[in-house]
Amino acid sequence: MNASLQLNVEKLQERLDMLDNTSESCFSQRISELQSQLAASEDELKTEAGENKLMKDEIEKSKETETKLQAMNASLQLNVEKLQERLDMLDNTSESCFSQRISELQSQLAASEDELKTEAGETDKLMKMKLRNLKVRRLNK
Numbered sequence: 313m314n315a316s317l318q319l320n321v322e323k324l325q326e327r328l329d330m331l332d333n334t335s336e337s338c339f340s341q342r343i344s345e346l347q348s349q350l351a352a353s354e355d356e357l358k359t360e361a362g363e364n365k366l367m368k369d370e371i372e373k374s375k376e377t378e379t380k381l382q383a384m385n386a387s388l389q390l391n392v393e394k395l396q397e398r399l400d401m402l403d404n405t406s407e408s409c410f411s412q413r414i415s416e417l418q419s420q421l422a423a424s425e426d427e428l429k430t431e432a433g434e435t436d437k438l439m440k441m442k443l444r445n446l447k448v449r450r451l452n453k
Contacts (some may be wrong), residue, residue, distance in 0.1 A: 323409050360450075367446055374439045381428050381435075392417055 371428055 363446055363450060367443065370439060370442050374435060377435050378432065381432055385425070385428055388421060391423050 323388060396414075
């Protein structure tokens with residue numbers, strides 16, 4: 313009976329060893345799969361982070377351009393106001409001369425504003441194209 317128990321213990325130990333080896337192999341395989349998935353997810357996140365940074369940089373550039381255009385517009389407006397003040401002080405000059413100069417300044421202002429609007433429109437179109445391209449690239453992935 314003792315020998316029979318000993319034989320049963322040995323058989324059970326062999327089965328346990330086989331189960332341990334099988335479980336360890338399954339765990340190793342599953343760990344490898346999960347590590348591969350994790351690496352792929354990390355790569356995807358890095359790619360997305362890079363795209364987000366590019367988009368953020370483009371938005372910042374657009375904001376800087378808009379700020380510069382607003383400053384230029386304000387400067388132009390200030391120049392027009394100063395010129396207008398100087399014109400008002402020149403009482404000895406004829407009315408027609410004033411009218412002509414005012415028209416010239418208004419034309420210059422209108423031309424400058426048109427330039428600013430054109431630049432702002434081009435910047436806006438460029439930003440929209442870049443954002444659209446980034447979205448298309450992201451969708452293609």
